[in-house]
Amino acid sequence: VREHKDELTALDSAIGDADHGTNLDRGFAAVVQTLQESRTEHEDAGSPLTSAAKTLINTVGGASGVLYGTALLRMGTALAGKTTVGGDELVAALDAAAAGIAARGRSTVGEKTMLDAFVPAVDALRQALAHGATLGAAVEEATLAAEQGAEATVPLVAGKGRAANLGPRSIGHKDPGAASTALLFRALATAISGAAA
Ligand code: ADP
Ligand code: MG
Numbered sequence: 001v002r003e004h005k006d007e008l009t010a011l012d013s014a015i016g017d018a019d020h021g022t023n024l025d026r027g028f029a030a031v032v033q034t035l036q037e038s039r040t041e042h043e044d045a046g047s048p049l050t051s052a053a054k055t056l057i058n059t060v061g062g063a064s065g066v067l068y069g070t071a072l073l074r075m076g077t078a079l080a081g082k083t084t085v086g087g088d089e090l091v092a093a094l095d096a097a098a099a100g101i102a103a104r105g106r107s108t109v110g111e112k113t114m115l116d117a118f119v120p121a122v123d124a125l126r127q128a129l130a131h132g133a134t135l136g137a138a139v140e141e142a143t144l145a146a147e148q149g150a151e152a153t154v155p156l157v158a159g160k161g162r163a164a165n166l167g168p169r170s171i172g173h174k175d176p177g178a179a180s181t182a183l184l185f186r187a188l189a190t191a192i193s194g195a196a197a
Helices: 005-015 020-037 046-059 063-078 087-105 115-130 135-151 162-170 176-196
Strands: none
Touching: 005 020, 005 162, 005 176, 020 046, 020 063, 020 176, 046 063, 063 087, 063 176, 087 115, 087 135, 115 135, 115 176, 135 176
8 A cells, every 4th residue: 555655646636635545554554553563462363453443443534444444343353253264254254344345335336436346356256265266366366356346447437435526527537445445455465475475
């Protein structure tokens, strides 16, 4: 997110208020710091996610902070008590995350939001695992689907968020939140391939 901060803000300057990159950079920098400080306190896979969620909600002013915060909160609940996470757990947690974004944002796929990257990514993850892919390969498939989903927001009319105020003038621009969702899946893929190596 930090590497692509300016790009996210540029996307948001076209159809929003030019703060998506700075919002998320501030939020995730705080998350990294919180997790480093509390490293030894986390005994299951859920608790760092819950802690990250609260930090995001408290440090990001924009809609994306609440929405990604809700996503991570739902993942934290889904993974509470688990000390190992495989494909099934990851799918369940990301399904809960997507449902959380949709509920909090009162949004659905096709409205030119982060869901247009998130939902295809989770679907691709589920399908790849069902076809016997390794976790690393399946998350790579999910990431490609998120990136394609983000690209596919370009011709859409925004139905939610600030961009919705532009109506048809939002056509022709990639949604910043869909772009950041692709980055988050890319980071997950990198983390998993690093852990497997
Ligand atoms: P703000 O719009 O408050 O300035 P950000 O710029 O950080 O917040 O985030 C904007 C992104 O949030 C959008 O590009 C979109 O992907 C996402 N978003 C906004 N509203 C919704 C919603 N109701 N449902 C899902 N995603 C949304
Ligand atoms: Mg914004």
